Amino acid sequence: MPELPEVETTRRGISPHLQGACIGDVIVREARLRWPVPADLAATLRGRRIEAVERRAKYLLLRFAHGTLIIHLGMSGNLRVLTEAFPPEKHDHIDIVFDNGQRLRYRDPRRFGAVLWHAGDIAQHPLIAELGPEPLSLAFNAAYLHAALASKRIAIKLALMDNHLVVGIGNIYASESLFRAGVSPLRPAQSLNEAECTRLVAAAKETLEAALAAGGSTLRDYVDSDGKAGYFMLQSFVYGRAGEPCRVCGTPIQQMRQGQRSTFHCPTCQH
The missing domain is CATH 1.10.8.50 (Helicase, Ruva Protein; domain 3)
Structure with a gap:
């Protein structure tokens, strides 16, 4: 299962490509992950710009002005930034397509991960609210x-x-x-x-x-x-x-x- 260093490594890898990128479309091929992918996710994100790519525990957080996209890699998930629309393989469940032609592809063979939307204060989301301090922060002493x-x-x-x-x-x-x-x-x-x-x-x-x-x-x-x-x-x-x-x-x-x-x-x- 990807742990904090793996998730942070992923965040650092995708952040330069996602920061400031505008969403052109969202393609959901398989919505049955650990929790269902929101049916209106494409409509929620089209035309919106990613303001920040953050991490809280093992959750990747794509921040928008109107909310946050929460991504959890589960046991076998990974994210790849693609420069073009390479044909999806069996376990490539979601593409977030940017208006510059690049896309973020979510792959998860076991489907234990999650892609969720939260419009409110992300710190109050049930998955986030009760988490302890980050181990590399000053709060963990x-x-x-x-x-x-x-x-x-x-x-x-x-x-x-x-x-x-x-x-x-x-x-x-x-x-x-x-x-x-x-x-x-x-x-x-x-x-x-x-x-x-x-x-x-x-x-x-x-x-x-x-x-x-x-x-x-x-x-x-x-x-x-x-x-x-x-x-x-x-x-x-x-x-x-x-x-x-x-x-x-x-x-x-x-x-x-x-x-x-x-x-x-x-x-x-x-x-």
């Missing part, structure tokens, strides 16, 4: 994290993946952040002291920045807006490396299940 974990008995790995606590630290980056911080994924969240929270916040930011620099991670069919794969997995410390020696101490990396997801950790480096 050691004092905030220590206070937020104080009453949480669940494992710290699961707490990090709770979008109400902090957005965008998905499965891969939670495992990697905990390794960099030297914290076991099995620890009760409330057991972390202030020093450990300081290390974990720094590790999460460092991990996400490294993933952004590498263009994200490639799992199954994630590609960025130019069709290039992300390479963060080539430098991962623990994720996907079960049985392989720890890059720091040589102990075999262990794999287990937490919350129906795979967790990878080093039993020697993480306490």
Whole structure:
């Protein structure tokens, strides 16, 4: 599933082409995504100009003067900017056509993504309103994290993946952040002291920045807006490396299940 670095990489890739672009048409070939694509989307967007291309958590937000187009890539979605009307393939569900002839094509083989319209304050949309702070923002700091974990008995790995606590630290980056911080994924969240929270916040930011620099991670069919794969997995410390020696101490990396997801950790480096 595309996580925050993959979505941000996509945003950075499409933004130069979309910023200020005027919509000529919207072609919806398949409206049955996670939620139905609005039937009047083409009429809503024709002749309107994109004022900004933003991201909140894993949601891409195309801002217009009269509202916001919300795009979620789901488990297998991606966006490509095309210079001409190349023939659509089986899973190319939506084209947003600009008046300069270019188009933004939404592809989603599993159809777990979403393309929605919101005319009001985007911060009040049900998908956005209850989200926690962005992990790379100043709001996500050691004092905030220590206070937020104080009453949480669940494992710290699961707490990090709770979008109400902090957005965008998905499965891969939670495992990697905990390794960099030297914290076991099995620890009760409330057991972390202030020093450990300081290390974990720094590790999460460092991990996400490294993933952004590498263009994200490639799992199954994630590609960025130019069709290039992300390479963060080539430098991962623990994720996907079960049985392989720890890059720091040589102990075999262990794999287990937490919350129906795979967790990878080093039993020697993480306490």
